[in-house]
Amino acid sequence: MKIWIDITNAPHVRFFKDxxxxxxxxxxxLIVTGRKFGDIHKLMDMYNIDFExxxxxxxxLEDKLxxxxxxxxxxxxxxxGEKIDVALSKHSIELPRVSFGLxxxxxxVLDNEHAQAANKLTLPLCDRLIAPQIIDVWKLLSYGMDPNDLIRYDGTSEIMHFKNFEFNENIFNDLNLDLKFPKTILMRPEPSLASYLDADCRHSVLSPVVETLKKYANILILPRxxxxAEIFEGIENVTILHxxxxxxxxxxxxxxxxGAGGTMNREAAILQTPVxxxxxxxxxxxxxxxxxxxLMFRINDTDEIINKALKLLVAPKKHIQINHDNLFKLIVDNVYDLAK
Known part of the structure:
Protein backbone atom coordinates (compact mmCIF):
# COMPACT_ATOMS: atom_id res chain seq x y z
CA MET A 1 0.00 0.00 0.00
CA LYS A 2 1.25 3.48 -0.87
CA ILE A 3 0.28 6.32 1.52
CA TRP A 4 0.74 10.03 0.92
CA ILE A 5 0.99 12.32 3.97
CA ASP A 6 1.16 16.10 3.55
CA ILE A 7 2.54 18.13 6.47
CA THR A 8 1.91 21.88 6.24
CA ASN A 9 2.43 23.21 9.79
CA ALA A 10 5.11 22.66 12.43
CA PRO A 11 2.87 21.01 15.08
CA HIS A 12 1.73 18.50 12.47
CA VAL A 13 5.24 17.00 12.41
CA ARG A 14 4.78 15.81 15.99
CA PHE A 15 1.24 14.75 15.18
CA PHE A 16 2.29 12.45 12.35
CA LYS A 17 5.75 11.26 13.48
CA ASP A 18 4.48 8.09 15.19
CA LEU A 30 5.21 6.21 2.34
CA ILE A 31 5.47 9.52 0.54
CA VAL A 32 5.70 12.53 2.85
CA THR A 33 5.49 16.06 1.50
CA GLY A 34 5.92 19.33 3.35
CA ARG A 35 6.33 23.01 2.62
CA LYS A 36 8.70 25.78 3.60
CA PHE A 37 6.93 27.34 6.58
CA GLY A 38 8.02 27.96 10.16
CA ASP A 39 10.10 25.13 11.60
CA ILE A 40 8.70 22.31 9.46
CA HIS A 41 12.01 21.45 7.80
CA LYS A 42 13.97 21.54 11.06
CA LEU A 43 11.44 19.34 12.85
CA MET A 44 11.31 16.86 9.98
CA ASP A 45 15.08 16.53 10.23
CA MET A 46 14.91 16.32 14.03
CA TYR A 47 12.57 13.30 13.79
CA ASN A 48 14.45 11.79 10.82
CA ILE A 49 11.47 11.98 8.50
CA ASP A 50 12.27 11.69 4.80
CA PHE A 51 10.18 14.24 2.91
CA GLU A 52 9.86 16.23 -0.27
CA LEU A 61 -4.24 37.07 1.12
CA GLU A 62 -2.91 37.54 -2.39
CA ASP A 63 0.34 35.78 -1.48
CA LYS A 64 -1.53 32.91 0.18
CA LEU A 65 -3.70 32.40 -2.91
CA GLY A 81 2.54 9.12 -11.33
CA GLU A 82 2.88 7.63 -7.84
CA LYS A 83 -0.26 5.42 -7.80
CA ILE A 84 -1.26 6.50 -4.28
CA ASP A 85 -3.75 4.23 -2.46
CA VAL A 86 -4.77 6.69 0.27
CA ALA A 87 -3.88 10.25 1.29
CA LEU A 88 -3.72 11.62 4.84
CA SER A 89 -3.40 15.17 6.18
CA LYS A 90 -4.26 17.54 8.99
CA HIS A 91 -5.55 20.91 7.76
CA SER A 92 -3.59 20.72 4.52
CA ILE A 93 -5.23 23.01 1.96
CA GLU A 94 -3.79 21.25 -1.05
CA LEU A 95 -3.93 17.50 -0.31
CA PRO A 96 -7.74 17.15 -0.37
CA ARG A 97 -7.93 19.09 -3.63
CA VAL A 98 -5.19 17.06 -5.32
CA SER A 99 -6.65 13.80 -3.98
CA PHE A 100 -10.14 14.67 -5.17
CA GLY A 101 -8.88 15.64 -8.61
CA LEU A 102 -6.83 12.45 -8.98
CA VAL A 109 -7.93 15.34 10.48
CA LEU A 110 -9.44 18.60 11.72
CA ASP A 111 -9.38 20.48 15.02
CA ASN A 112 -9.92 24.13 13.99
CA GLU A 113 -13.56 24.87 13.24
CA HIS A 114 -12.81 28.59 12.84
CA ALA A 115 -10.46 28.22 9.86
CA GLN A 116 -13.25 29.23 7.54
CA ALA A 117 -11.33 29.62 4.29
CA ALA A 118 -9.38 26.38 4.75
CA ASN A 119 -12.45 24.38 5.76
CA LYS A 120 -14.57 25.58 2.85
CA LEU A 121 -11.82 24.65 0.42
CA THR A 122 -11.21 21.17 1.84
CA LEU A 123 -14.06 19.58 3.81
CA PRO A 124 -16.43 19.04 0.87
CA LEU A 125 -13.65 17.15 -0.95
CA CYS A 126 -12.60 14.71 1.80
CA ASP A 127 -13.71 11.08 1.77
CA ARG A 128 -13.49 10.86 5.54
CA LEU A 129 -13.06 13.42 8.32
CA ILE A 130 -11.86 12.86 11.91
CA ALA A 131 -12.70 15.62 14.39
CA PRO A 132 -13.09 16.02 18.19
CA GLN A 133 -16.53 15.37 19.64
CA ILE A 134 -16.56 18.78 21.29
CA ILE A 135 -16.71 20.57 17.92
CA ASP A 136 -20.26 21.52 16.93
CA VAL A 137 -21.16 19.25 14.03
CA TRP A 138 -23.41 21.94 12.55
CA LYS A 139 -20.39 24.20 12.24
CA LEU A 140 -18.66 21.56 10.14
CA LEU A 141 -21.77 20.96 8.06
CA SER A 142 -21.88 24.67 7.23
CA TYR A 143 -18.63 24.21 5.31
CA GLY A 144 -20.20 21.62 3.02
CA MET A 145 -19.05 18.45 4.74
CA ASP A 146 -21.05 15.25 4.23
CA PRO A 147 -22.20 14.12 7.74
CA ASN A 148 -21.84 10.49 6.67
CA ASP A 149 -18.09 11.02 6.30
CA LEU A 150 -17.55 12.32 9.86
CA ILE A 151 -15.84 10.30 12.60
CA ARG A 152 -15.75 11.87 16.06
CA TYR A 153 -13.58 11.11 19.08
CA ASP A 154 -13.23 12.15 22.72
CA GLY A 155 -10.11 14.27 23.10
CA THR A 156 -7.99 16.60 20.96
CA SER A 157 -5.35 16.00 18.30
CA GLU A 158 -2.47 16.82 20.70
CA ILE A 159 -2.82 13.43 22.38
CA MET A 160 -0.96 12.09 19.33
CA HIS A 161 2.13 14.10 20.27
CA PHE A 162 2.77 12.00 23.38
CA LYS A 163 2.26 8.44 22.23
CA ASN A 164 5.96 7.63 22.72
CA PHE A 165 6.98 10.66 24.75
CA GLU A 166 10.01 10.28 27.03
CA PHE A 167 10.45 13.18 29.45
CA ASN A 168 13.93 14.65 29.66
CA GLU A 169 14.24 15.86 33.27
CA ASN A 170 17.51 17.59 32.42
CA ILE A 171 16.19 19.57 29.44
CA PHE A 172 17.06 22.98 30.95
CA ASN A 173 20.64 21.89 31.62
CA ASP A 174 20.94 20.37 28.15
CA LEU A 175 19.93 23.72 26.66
CA ASN A 176 22.48 25.55 28.87
CA LEU A 177 19.79 27.95 30.10
CA ASP A 178 20.86 30.72 32.48
CA LEU A 179 17.98 30.64 34.97
CA LYS A 180 18.12 33.13 37.84
CA PHE A 181 14.76 32.40 39.45
CA PRO A 182 13.44 29.16 40.93
CA LYS A 183 10.32 29.37 38.75
CA THR A 184 10.19 29.27 34.95
CA ILE A 185 7.43 30.32 32.54
CA LEU A 186 7.26 29.17 28.93
CA MET A 187 5.48 31.56 26.55
CA ARG A 188 4.32 31.08 22.97
CA PRO A 189 3.27 34.12 20.86
CA GLU A 190 0.18 34.20 18.66
CA PRO A 191 0.03 32.65 15.14
CA SER A 192 0.23 36.04 13.45
CA LEU A 193 0.61 34.68 9.91
CA ALA A 194 -2.42 32.38 10.06
CA SER A 195 -5.34 33.21 7.77
CA TYR A 196 -7.82 32.80 10.65
CA LEU A 197 -6.23 35.51 12.86
CA ASP A 198 -5.94 39.22 12.11
CA ALA A 199 -2.66 40.11 13.85
CA ASP A 200 0.56 42.05 13.30
CA CYS A 201 3.58 39.75 13.23
CA ARG A 202 5.80 42.52 14.70
CA HIS A 203 3.73 42.91 17.88
CA SER A 204 2.53 40.44 20.49
CA VAL A 205 -0.14 40.40 23.19
CA LEU A 206 2.52 38.81 25.41
CA SER A 207 4.79 41.89 25.52
CA PRO A 208 3.19 43.64 28.55
CA VAL A 209 2.91 40.29 30.34
CA VAL A 210 6.61 39.64 29.85
CA GLU A 211 7.55 43.10 31.11
CA THR A 212 5.97 42.37 34.50
CA LEU A 213 6.54 38.64 34.98
CA LYS A 214 10.26 38.85 34.11
CA LYS A 215 10.69 40.31 37.63
CA TYR A 216 9.36 37.12 39.24
CA ALA A 217 10.34 34.20 37.02
CA ASN A 218 12.57 33.06 34.20
CA ILE A 219 10.81 33.66 30.89
CA LEU A 220 11.34 31.30 27.96
CA ILE A 221 9.93 32.45 24.61
CA LEU A 222 9.36 30.05 21.73
CA PRO A 223 8.70 32.32 18.71
CA ARG A 224 7.14 31.13 15.48
CA ALA A 229 11.89 36.60 18.11
CA GLU A 230 12.94 40.21 17.50
CA ILE A 231 10.06 41.47 19.68
CA PHE A 232 11.61 39.90 22.78
CA GLU A 233 15.33 40.19 22.06
CA GLY A 234 17.52 41.87 24.68
CA ILE A 235 14.99 41.74 27.53
CA GLU A 236 16.43 40.85 30.94
CA ASN A 237 15.57 37.36 32.24
CA VAL A 238 14.05 36.45 28.87
CA THR A 239 15.51 33.58 26.86
CA ILE A 240 14.50 33.03 23.25
CA LEU A 241 14.44 29.35 22.32
CA HIS A 242 15.58 28.40 18.83
CA GLY A 259 0.28 30.87 25.28
CA ALA A 260 -1.31 33.15 22.71
CA GLY A 261 -1.75 30.21 20.35
CA GLY A 262 -3.40 26.85 20.69
CA THR A 263 -1.31 23.71 20.21
CA MET A 264 1.22 24.33 22.97
CA ASN A 265 -1.51 25.31 25.42
CA ARG A 266 -3.31 22.04 24.82
CA GLU A 267 -0.04 20.12 25.09
CA ALA A 268 0.51 21.74 28.49
CA ALA A 269 -2.98 20.72 29.60
CA ILE A 270 -2.30 17.11 28.63
CA LEU A 271 1.04 17.17 30.47
CA GLN A 272 -0.72 18.76 33.49
CA THR A 273 1.43 21.90 33.50
CA PRO A 274 -0.67 24.94 34.53
CA VAL A 275 -1.52 26.93 31.40
CA LEU A 295 -6.75 22.15 32.91
CA MET A 296 -6.54 25.50 31.12
CA PHE A 297 -7.44 29.07 32.08
CA ARG A 298 -8.75 31.44 29.43
CA ILE A 299 -7.80 35.10 30.18
CA ASN A 300 -7.26 38.06 27.85
CA ASP A 301 -6.94 41.01 30.25
CA THR A 302 -3.24 41.72 30.89
CA ASP A 303 -3.60 42.47 34.61
CA GLU A 304 -5.69 39.34 35.13
CA ILE A 305 -3.14 37.22 33.27
CA ILE A 306 -0.36 38.52 35.51
CA ASN A 307 -2.32 38.03 38.73
CA LYS A 308 -3.36 34.50 37.77
CA ALA A 309 0.20 33.66 36.73
CA LEU A 310 1.63 34.79 40.07
CA LYS A 311 -0.93 32.65 41.91
CA LEU A 312 -0.27 29.58 39.78
CA LEU A 313 3.48 29.87 40.29
CA VAL A 314 3.11 29.30 44.02
CA ALA A 315 0.10 26.98 44.00
CA PRO A 316 0.74 23.23 44.36
CA LYS A 317 0.14 21.27 41.17
CA LYS A 318 -2.89 19.01 41.14
CA HIS A 319 -3.41 16.05 38.83
CA ILE A 320 -6.72 15.70 37.00
CA GLN A 321 -7.47 12.37 35.34
CA ILE A 322 -8.49 12.60 31.68
CA ASN A 323 -9.42 9.69 29.43
CA HIS A 324 -9.01 10.15 25.68
CA ASP A 325 -10.12 7.89 22.87
CA ASN A 326 -7.37 6.09 20.95
CA LEU A 327 -6.91 8.58 18.10
CA PHE A 328 -3.82 6.77 16.82
CA LYS A 329 -5.78 3.55 16.24
CA LEU A 330 -8.66 5.50 14.75
CA ILE A 331 -6.39 7.03 12.11
CA VAL A 332 -4.58 3.79 11.29
CA ASP A 333 -7.80 1.80 10.97
CA ASN A 334 -9.40 4.38 8.70
CA VAL A 335 -6.32 4.62 6.46
CA TYR A 336 -6.47 0.86 5.87
CA ASP A 337 -10.22 0.94 5.39
CA LEU A 338 -10.07 3.69 2.78
CA ALA A 339 -7.30 1.89 0.90
CA LYS A 340 -9.41 -1.24 0.35
Whole structure:
Protein backbone atom coordinates (compact mmCIF):
# COMPACT_ATOMS: atom_id res chain seq x y z
CA MET A 1 0.00 0.00 0.00
CA LYS A 2 1.25 3.48 -0.87
CA ILE A 3 0.28 6.32 1.52
CA TRP A 4 0.74 10.03 0.92
CA ILE A 5 0.99 12.32 3.97
CA ASP A 6 1.16 16.10 3.55
CA ILE A 7 2.54 18.13 6.47
CA THR A 8 1.91 21.88 6.24
CA ASN A 9 2.43 23.21 9.79
CA ALA A 10 5.11 22.66 12.43
CA PRO A 11 2.87 21.01 15.08
CA HIS A 12 1.73 18.50 12.47
CA VAL A 13 5.24 17.00 12.41
CA ARG A 14 4.78 15.81 15.99
CA PHE A 15 1.24 14.75 15.18
CA PHE A 16 2.29 12.45 12.35
CA LYS A 17 5.75 11.26 13.48
CA ASP A 18 4.48 8.09 15.19
CA UNK A 19 1.98 7.39 12.42
CA UNK A 20 4.82 7.59 9.90
CA UNK A 21 7.00 5.29 11.98
CA UNK A 22 4.16 2.80 12.39
CA UNK A 23 3.39 2.52 8.68
CA UNK A 24 7.09 2.20 7.86
CA UNK A 25 7.44 -0.63 10.37
CA UNK A 26 4.42 -2.30 8.77
CA UNK A 27 6.22 -2.23 5.43
CA UNK A 28 3.95 0.32 3.78
CA UNK A 29 5.28 2.61 1.07
CA LEU A 30 5.21 6.21 2.34
CA ILE A 31 5.47 9.52 0.54
CA VAL A 32 5.70 12.53 2.85
CA THR A 33 5.49 16.06 1.50
CA GLY A 34 5.92 19.33 3.35
CA ARG A 35 6.33 23.01 2.62
CA LYS A 36 8.70 25.78 3.60
CA PHE A 37 6.93 27.34 6.58
CA GLY A 38 8.02 27.96 10.16
CA ASP A 39 10.10 25.13 11.60
CA ILE A 40 8.70 22.31 9.46
CA HIS A 41 12.01 21.45 7.80
CA LYS A 42 13.97 21.54 11.06
CA LEU A 43 11.44 19.34 12.85
CA MET A 44 11.31 16.86 9.98
CA ASP A 45 15.08 16.53 10.23
CA MET A 46 14.91 16.32 14.03
CA TYR A 47 12.57 13.30 13.79
CA ASN A 48 14.45 11.79 10.82
CA ILE A 49 11.47 11.98 8.50
CA ASP A 50 12.27 11.69 4.80
CA PHE A 51 10.18 14.24 2.91
CA GLU A 52 9.86 16.23 -0.27
CA UNK A 53 9.56 19.98 0.26
CA UNK A 54 7.07 21.50 -2.16
CA UNK A 55 5.99 25.15 -2.01
CA UNK A 56 5.73 27.62 0.82
CA UNK A 57 3.31 29.90 2.68
CA UNK A 58 2.14 33.40 1.79
CA UNK A 59 1.69 36.37 4.11
CA UNK A 60 -1.00 38.53 2.49
CA LEU A 61 -4.24 37.07 1.12
CA GLU A 62 -2.91 37.54 -2.39
CA ASP A 63 0.34 35.78 -1.48
CA LYS A 64 -1.53 32.91 0.18
CA LEU A 65 -3.70 32.40 -2.91
CA UNK A 66 -0.78 32.49 -5.33
CA UNK A 67 1.44 30.30 -3.17
CA UNK A 68 -1.28 27.72 -2.61
CA UNK A 69 -2.15 27.62 -6.31
CA UNK A 70 1.48 27.14 -7.24
CA UNK A 71 1.90 24.43 -4.62
CA UNK A 72 -1.24 22.71 -5.86
CA UNK A 73 0.14 22.51 -9.38
CA UNK A 74 3.51 21.24 -8.20
CA UNK A 75 1.92 18.59 -6.00
CA UNK A 76 -0.15 17.34 -8.92
CA UNK A 77 3.02 16.93 -10.98
CA UNK A 78 4.73 15.15 -8.09
CA UNK A 79 1.87 12.82 -7.10
CA UNK A 80 0.21 11.98 -10.43
CA GLY A 81 2.54 9.12 -11.33
CA GLU A 82 2.88 7.63 -7.84
CA LYS A 83 -0.26 5.42 -7.80
CA ILE A 84 -1.26 6.50 -4.28
CA ASP A 85 -3.75 4.23 -2.46
CA VAL A 86 -4.77 6.69 0.27
CA ALA A 87 -3.88 10.25 1.29
CA LEU A 88 -3.72 11.62 4.84
CA SER A 89 -3.40 15.17 6.18
CA LYS A 90 -4.26 17.54 8.99
CA HIS A 91 -5.55 20.91 7.76
CA SER A 92 -3.59 20.72 4.52
CA ILE A 93 -5.23 23.01 1.96
CA GLU A 94 -3.79 21.25 -1.05
CA LEU A 95 -3.93 17.50 -0.31
CA PRO A 96 -7.74 17.15 -0.37
CA ARG A 97 -7.93 19.09 -3.63
CA VAL A 98 -5.19 17.06 -5.32
CA SER A 99 -6.65 13.80 -3.98
CA PHE A 100 -10.14 14.67 -5.17
CA GLY A 101 -8.88 15.64 -8.61
CA LEU A 102 -6.83 12.45 -8.98
CA UNK A 103 -9.49 10.16 -7.43
CA UNK A 104 -7.32 9.25 -4.43
CA UNK A 105 -9.27 8.39 -1.23
CA UNK A 106 -8.39 10.93 1.47
CA UNK A 107 -8.57 11.03 5.26
CA UNK A 108 -8.58 14.50 6.82
CA VAL A 109 -7.93 15.34 10.48
CA LEU A 110 -9.44 18.60 11.72
CA ASP A 111 -9.38 20.48 15.02
CA ASN A 112 -9.92 24.13 13.99
CA GLU A 113 -13.56 24.87 13.24
CA HIS A 114 -12.81 28.59 12.84
CA ALA A 115 -10.46 28.22 9.86
CA GLN A 116 -13.25 29.23 7.54
CA ALA A 117 -11.33 29.62 4.29
CA ALA A 118 -9.38 26.38 4.75
CA ASN A 119 -12.45 24.38 5.76
CA LYS A 120 -14.57 25.58 2.85
CA LEU A 121 -11.82 24.65 0.42
CA THR A 122 -11.21 21.17 1.84
CA LEU A 123 -14.06 19.58 3.81
CA PRO A 124 -16.43 19.04 0.87
CA LEU A 125 -13.65 17.15 -0.95
CA CYS A 126 -12.60 14.71 1.80
CA ASP A 127 -13.71 11.08 1.77
CA ARG A 128 -13.49 10.86 5.54
CA LEU A 129 -13.06 13.42 8.32
CA ILE A 130 -11.86 12.86 11.91
CA ALA A 131 -12.70 15.62 14.39
CA PRO A 132 -13.09 16.02 18.19
CA GLN A 133 -16.53 15.37 19.64
CA ILE A 134 -16.56 18.78 21.29
CA ILE A 135 -16.71 20.57 17.92
CA ASP A 136 -20.26 21.52 16.93
CA VAL A 137 -21.16 19.25 14.03
CA TRP A 138 -23.41 21.94 12.55
CA LYS A 139 -20.39 24.20 12.24
CA LEU A 140 -18.66 21.56 10.14
CA LEU A 141 -21.77 20.96 8.06
CA SER A 142 -21.88 24.67 7.23
CA TYR A 143 -18.63 24.21 5.31
CA GLY A 144 -20.20 21.62 3.02
CA MET A 145 -19.05 18.45 4.74
CA ASP A 146 -21.05 15.25 4.23
CA PRO A 147 -22.20 14.12 7.74
CA ASN A 148 -21.84 10.49 6.67
CA ASP A 149 -18.09 11.02 6.30
CA LEU A 150 -17.55 12.32 9.86
CA ILE A 151 -15.84 10.30 12.60
CA ARG A 152 -15.75 11.87 16.06
CA TYR A 153 -13.58 11.11 19.08
CA ASP A 154 -13.23 12.15 22.72
CA GLY A 155 -10.11 14.27 23.10
CA THR A 156 -7.99 16.60 20.96
CA SER A 157 -5.35 16.00 18.30
CA GLU A 158 -2.47 16.82 20.70
CA ILE A 159 -2.82 13.43 22.38
CA MET A 160 -0.96 12.09 19.33
CA HIS A 161 2.13 14.10 20.27
CA PHE A 162 2.77 12.00 23.38
CA LYS A 163 2.26 8.44 22.23
CA ASN A 164 5.96 7.63 22.72
CA PHE A 165 6.98 10.66 24.75
CA GLU A 166 10.01 10.28 27.03
CA PHE A 167 10.45 13.18 29.45
CA ASN A 168 13.93 14.65 29.66
CA GLU A 169 14.24 15.86 33.27
CA ASN A 170 17.51 17.59 32.42
CA ILE A 171 16.19 19.57 29.44
CA PHE A 172 17.06 22.98 30.95
CA ASN A 173 20.64 21.89 31.62
CA ASP A 174 20.94 20.37 28.15
CA LEU A 175 19.93 23.72 26.66
CA ASN A 176 22.48 25.55 28.87
CA LEU A 177 19.79 27.95 30.10
CA ASP A 178 20.86 30.72 32.48
CA LEU A 179 17.98 30.64 34.97
CA LYS A 180 18.12 33.13 37.84
CA PHE A 181 14.76 32.40 39.45
CA PRO A 182 13.44 29.16 40.93
CA LYS A 183 10.32 29.37 38.75
CA THR A 184 10.19 29.27 34.95
CA ILE A 185 7.43 30.32 32.54
CA LEU A 186 7.26 29.17 28.93
CA MET A 187 5.48 31.56 26.55
CA ARG A 188 4.32 31.08 22.97
CA PRO A 189 3.27 34.12 20.86
CA GLU A 190 0.18 34.20 18.66
CA PRO A 191 0.03 32.65 15.14
CA SER A 192 0.23 36.04 13.45
CA LEU A 193 0.61 34.68 9.91
CA ALA A 194 -2.42 32.38 10.06
CA SER A 195 -5.34 33.21 7.77
CA TYR A 196 -7.82 32.80 10.65
CA LEU A 197 -6.23 35.51 12.86
CA ASP A 198 -5.94 39.22 12.11
CA ALA A 199 -2.66 40.11 13.85
CA ASP A 200 0.56 42.05 13.30
CA CYS A 201 3.58 39.75 13.23
CA ARG A 202 5.80 42.52 14.70
CA HIS A 203 3.73 42.91 17.88
CA SER A 204 2.53 40.44 20.49
CA VAL A 205 -0.14 40.40 23.19
CA LEU A 206 2.52 38.81 25.41
CA SER A 207 4.79 41.89 25.52
CA PRO A 208 3.19 43.64 28.55
CA VAL A 209 2.91 40.29 30.34
CA VAL A 210 6.61 39.64 29.85
CA GLU A 211 7.55 43.10 31.11
CA THR A 212 5.97 42.37 34.50
CA LEU A 213 6.54 38.64 34.98
CA LYS A 214 10.26 38.85 34.11
CA LYS A 215 10.69 40.31 37.63
CA TYR A 216 9.36 37.12 39.24
CA ALA A 217 10.34 34.20 37.02
CA ASN A 218 12.57 33.06 34.20
CA ILE A 219 10.81 33.66 30.89
CA LEU A 220 11.34 31.30 27.96
CA ILE A 221 9.93 32.45 24.61
CA LEU A 222 9.36 30.05 21.73
CA PRO A 223 8.70 32.32 18.71
CA ARG A 224 7.14 31.13 15.48
CA UNK A 225 9.35 33.13 13.13
CA UNK A 226 12.15 35.70 13.05
CA UNK A 227 9.97 38.81 13.48
CA UNK A 228 8.47 37.41 16.70
CA ALA A 229 11.89 36.60 18.11
CA GLU A 230 12.94 40.21 17.50
CA ILE A 231 10.06 41.47 19.68
CA PHE A 232 11.61 39.90 22.78
CA GLU A 233 15.33 40.19 22.06
CA GLY A 234 17.52 41.87 24.68
CA ILE A 235 14.99 41.74 27.53
CA GLU A 236 16.43 40.85 30.94
CA ASN A 237 15.57 37.36 32.24
CA VAL A 238 14.05 36.45 28.87
CA THR A 239 15.51 33.58 26.86
CA ILE A 240 14.50 33.03 23.25
CA LEU A 241 14.44 29.35 22.32
CA HIS A 242 15.58 28.40 18.83
CA UNK A 243 13.94 25.32 17.29
CA UNK A 244 14.25 22.50 16.94
CA UNK A 245 14.04 21.78 20.68
CA UNK A 246 12.28 19.19 22.81
CA UNK A 247 9.23 21.37 23.45
CA UNK A 248 7.35 18.58 25.22
CA UNK A 249 10.03 18.22 27.91
CA UNK A 250 10.28 22.01 28.21
CA UNK A 251 6.52 22.26 28.76
CA UNK A 252 6.55 19.51 31.39
CA UNK A 253 9.59 20.98 33.15
CA UNK A 254 8.17 24.53 33.21
CA UNK A 255 6.13 25.76 36.17
CA UNK A 256 3.66 27.60 33.95
CA UNK A 257 2.79 28.04 30.28
CA UNK A 258 1.26 31.23 28.90
CA GLY A 259 0.28 30.87 25.28
CA ALA A 260 -1.31 33.15 22.71
CA GLY A 261 -1.75 30.21 20.35
CA GLY A 262 -3.40 26.85 20.69
CA THR A 263 -1.31 23.71 20.21
CA MET A 264 1.22 24.33 22.97
CA ASN A 265 -1.51 25.31 25.42
CA ARG A 266 -3.31 22.04 24.82
CA GLU A 267 -0.04 20.12 25.09
CA ALA A 268 0.51 21.74 28.49
CA ALA A 269 -2.98 20.72 29.60
CA ILE A 270 -2.30 17.11 28.63
CA LEU A 271 1.04 17.17 30.47
CA GLN A 272 -0.72 18.76 33.49
CA THR A 273 1.43 21.90 33.50
CA PRO A 274 -0.67 24.94 34.53
CA VAL A 275 -1.52 26.93 31.40
CA UNK A 276 -3.10 30.29 30.66
CA UNK A 277 -4.52 30.82 27.19
CA UNK A 278 -4.51 34.44 26.01
CA UNK A 279 -5.21 33.63 22.37
CA UNK A 280 -6.52 36.90 20.89
CA UNK A 281 -9.11 35.26 18.64
CA UNK A 282 -12.25 33.22 19.29
CA UNK A 283 -11.20 30.16 21.31
CA UNK A 284 -11.41 26.78 19.61
CA UNK A 285 -13.62 24.02 20.90
CA UNK A 286 -10.42 22.03 21.43
CA UNK A 287 -9.36 24.67 23.97
CA UNK A 288 -12.75 24.55 25.65
CA UNK A 289 -12.28 20.82 26.08
CA UNK A 290 -9.47 21.49 28.59
CA UNK A 291 -10.95 24.68 29.99
CA UNK A 292 -14.05 22.68 30.96
CA UNK A 293 -11.81 20.17 32.76
CA UNK A 294 -9.99 22.95 34.71
CA LEU A 295 -6.75 22.15 32.91
CA MET A 296 -6.54 25.50 31.12
CA PHE A 297 -7.44 29.07 32.08
CA ARG A 298 -8.75 31.44 29.43
CA ILE A 299 -7.80 35.10 30.18
CA ASN A 300 -7.26 38.06 27.85
CA ASP A 301 -6.94 41.01 30.25
CA THR A 302 -3.24 41.72 30.89
CA ASP A 303 -3.60 42.47 34.61
CA GLU A 304 -5.69 39.34 35.13
CA ILE A 305 -3.14 37.22 33.27
CA ILE A 306 -0.36 38.52 35.51
CA ASN A 307 -2.32 38.03 38.73
CA LYS A 308 -3.36 34.50 37.77
CA ALA A 309 0.20 33.66 36.73
CA LEU A 310 1.63 34.79 40.07
CA LYS A 311 -0.93 32.65 41.91
CA LEU A 312 -0.27 29.58 39.78
CA LEU A 313 3.48 29.87 40.29
CA VAL A 314 3.11 29.30 44.02
CA ALA A 315 0.10 26.98 44.00
CA PRO A 316 0.74 23.23 44.36
CA LYS A 317 0.14 21.27 41.17
CA LYS A 318 -2.89 19.01 41.14
CA HIS A 319 -3.41 16.05 38.83
CA ILE A 320 -6.72 15.70 37.00
CA GLN A 321 -7.47 12.37 35.34
CA ILE A 322 -8.49 12.60 31.68
CA ASN A 323 -9.42 9.69 29.43
CA HIS A 324 -9.01 10.15 25.68
CA ASP A 325 -10.12 7.89 22.87
CA ASN A 326 -7.37 6.09 20.95
CA LEU A 327 -6.91 8.58 18.10
CA PHE A 328 -3.82 6.77 16.82
CA LYS A 329 -5.78 3.55 16.24
CA LEU A 330 -8.66 5.50 14.75
CA ILE A 331 -6.39 7.03 12.11
CA VAL A 332 -4.58 3.79 11.29
CA ASP A 333 -7.80 1.80 10.97
CA ASN A 334 -9.40 4.38 8.70
CA VAL A 335 -6.32 4.62 6.46
CA TYR A 336 -6.47 0.86 5.87
CA ASP A 337 -10.22 0.94 5.39
CA LEU A 338 -10.07 3.69 2.78
CA ALA A 339 -7.30 1.89 0.90
CA LYS A 340 -9.41 -1.24 0.35
Missing amino acids: IIEYFKNEGED SIGGHGVS KTSTERLNNLVDFIV SIPSLY FKEQ PPVDTSSIIKKADLVI ISCYPGIPLSADKYYINKD
